[in-house]
Amino acid sequence: MSNSVASGIFSINDIIATDTIYNIPRYQRLYVWTNDQVTTLLEDIQHACFTERPLFYLGGVLIVRTSDTLPHFDLIDGQQRFTTLWLLCLTLGMELSGFLEVEEKSRLTFSIREDVTRYFDAIRKNKEFKGKLNGQLEAGSLTKIIYAKNLIRGFVATEFKDQPERLEKFRNYIRYQVKVIISTVPVKTNLNKLFEVINNRGLQLQHHEILKSFILSKITSDKKVRIRYGKIWNACADMTDYIERNLYYEASRSVVEFYNLHNGQFDFAGLLRIMDGKDTVASPMTLSAIIESRPPKNNEFKTPRELEEHPETKDDEYENVRSILTFPQLLQHTLRIYLFRSGKKDIPQITEKDLLVSFAAFLKDLTEKEALAFIELLFKIRVRFDKHVIKWVTTSPNTETHLIKPLQKQRKKAYSQTFYFRREKPSGSDAFTLLQSMLYHSQQKTTLHWLTPFLYKMLSTENRDELLIYLQKLDNAMFCTKDPDELMKRSWKYLGKEVKVAPEAINLEALKKSDGTGFWHYWFYKLEYVLWFMERQLHPDWRNFKMISKNSIEHVSPQSQKRQDFNTVSKACLNTFGNLALVTRNINSEYGHNEYNVKQRKFLNNKKDNRLDSLKLDLIYASDEWSDDLCNAHNLKMQQVMKDYVEKYT
Known part of the structure; x- marks a missing residue:
């Protein structure tokens, strides 16, 4: 029996094609979703369908096999989403009816709660339920299920009244485009330990972790190369510290020798050579490995002062920092730059929850060469992001401010061949920091469209004065002109171009x-x-x-x-x-x-x-x-x- 956690992405059609049965175990709470939660899900799927989004990720579920011979599983996490999906397929019927049952038995069952299972059998067969529930808990949970079922029926009846073609499109979208991430844990898993991990450390796979797995899986020619690129990815993914410190943790050694102070770049090939470790893509990770490898959400496991430091290092060089972007957002900005360089179309929008949708076309025919190129580009952008873009810096227990702490490489003493990294705090305000801070506070923080062309510019120059002038012009062009295009298009048009605006295009009439x-x-x-x-x-x-x-x-x-x-x-x-x-x-x-x-x-x-x-x-x-x-x-x-x-x- 395997001792590994295996994850995969499945459409409703994929599940229909199996004879898998999912059981809600006794220790799991019954249905608790509110009407608002159900409505939000329905509206989100409807919006995705009719805005032609290629995929809609419902989220993840965690299951454990309960039979050595039959495809029977206990659904131990994500049952609220799964139950709602079952009710939605019940209402829509037709081809989706296959999701409801396996050989005339309900695909969804409930341990020991026989009356609840009979209720699901009854509504599946469109019969009146005449059973008696055991106690107030089951009655209350069933009330929620009845509310959800009626709400879904009302939603479908209202939104698709006399519109059979739209209804069929919606039904097909749910069958083929709605995806569920299903992770299977071993039979002998210590579930108490597992639930502790889920609650305290968040075992649920993040979308960027799934994306990492997809991209690394394309690197098949050399296992060592896959491992090393995986570690580079990990260093880029941690947005709670600077890249050189993340590299230190991944390599378990200083990386200062690979940094060229004159051009502000790392020797990428040199970094790869020192990145060794366990392959987490060739085979699924063991559960124990996941438990041990997942850091607590507050990142207290890190002790930055363990880094080799310059003798004159000050305490403020280790002030806590956090990024103005999440890693999924950085990935989407990187993807836009990669697509532009490749002569391909832009993604529809920057939105964290649609990370995998944004990458769908990129992943479709991804080659090993492209996977390697994307990760190298991600690394180059992350290095420049940490060098030239503001971060939130905790300067006192209750105070955060925007700062740019430039990366410095200093000798231990004159003529010494021993070097150290330093991140010293600047004195006073500067135009480069204030301009970025202004743009951060004045624009939608979940997108920050101006960052895409700004990051692209950093790939061609490390000169701070040039970058300041470029950003000043970019800001004026994007936000102070008569340009009617939405911000995604505006930011795309300035990629790889010098920003020039005709005087007559300037628009300050609002003032x-x-x-x-x-x-x-x-x-x-x-x-x-x-x-x-x-x-x-x-x-x-x-x-x-x-x-x-x-x-x-x-x-x-x-x-x-x-x-x-x-x-x-x-x-x-x-x-x-x-x-x-x-x-x-x-x-x-x-x-x-x-x-x-x-x-x-x-x-x-x-x-x-x-x-x-x-x-x-x-x-x-x-x-x-x-x-x-x-x-x-x-x-x-x-x-x-x-x-x-x-x-x-x-």
Whole structure:
């Protein structure tokens, strides 16, 4: 009997073609999904079907074989999804009826709960259930199942009323395009230990782990090569530390000798030579190996200070860091670059939950050469990502800030041949970090489309000044022009090209409107960066300014004005860009509807405490007065400084 965990991806049609029976064991809870959860699943599948997505991953289930001779399994994790799928196939019927039963017996059974099994038999045969349930627990669970069954029937009846062709398309999509990841554990598995791992460490396979397995499985010519590329992948996958430290953990030795300080690149061939270990693709991993290899979710197993370090290493070089991207997001940005280089079409969108869908076309006819090339590209991008892209850095117990800590290779002492890596904290703010921080806070964080062309640019230059100018131009081209394309298309069109924008394409008209709280937050974030970049020499107290998340638009002259406030503006100015600023929700509440001079005192007190809430407000509150004339003058100045900046970097 095998002592390994085997995982595979199956369509509903694949399952129909088997005579496998799945049992819900007694120790598993019965059905608990709410109507909202069922509705969300139905809507997600419907959306995937009619937006022509090639695949829909339902998730994973974990099963254990219960018979040496028959294909019978206990379903020990994922039974909520599986039961919902069974109910959906029950409602849709036709070709999907094969999912419900095996040789006239239900494909889904329930240990010891004979009455529940009889209920499923009854609805499968379209008969009335007349059994009696044992206790409130089973009755309550069955109520949830009945609610789910009725909800699914109502959904299908409503969404596909008098639309037989759409219904047939939906039915076929579920049969062939909905996929389930099924992992089988050995018969003699210690289930108590297994559940502990599932709950505490998350045994459920992540999509990027499945993707890794697919890509590595194409490397068949040399087992050692597969192992080494697998370790490179692992080093790229850990987004909670820097790449050189991840390489250290994978190689169990320093990799500093393979880093070229002059070109900022690693000797990839040299790294491969020192990566040895166990092959996890040639055969399924043993359960014990999975248990031991899975780190706890908080990554406490790592002890960075065990790394060989420079004698002058400071504590802040080991401040906790986290990426602005997840690994699946980085994979999708890498895939876009790979596809562009290969002359192929872009993926439909960047979305973490659709990682495997994004890679479906890439994986279809993947060769060993392409698999090796993709992993090497992933590594090159990850190295540059860690070198040139901001990270969240924990600078105190309750404070995170965006920083770029450049990778340095230093000698132990003069003329020494012993080198060490260092990541020293920069002093003060810099344009490169602030610009990225502005883009991070002002754009959708689950996509960050601007990163694809930015990462591509890094493959051709390591010069920080060149990268800054490129990103300034890219930002202006993507967000300050009349380009009607969606952001995916905008970011794709700038891959491999110098960014040039015609003056007539610049569009800053939004700043002239009176949109009040309807202003796009990007304009406020952008202005903060532009002010700092263009005027920081005039304001020494702006030296340490940082971008932070802000979500409230503040009216300088409040919407509800008080009689004693003589520093007010008219309705004509109230909702203009000049009378507004973007602040945190706490600051917005603190200012409230207070009169101008009260807000001014609060702002200046915060500034004395080294909390500079807004550069725009710093300019406004430099004056003890506020009026229509001052508001209009400030507004025109802000529009002009923005115009000057955008025209300079297009």
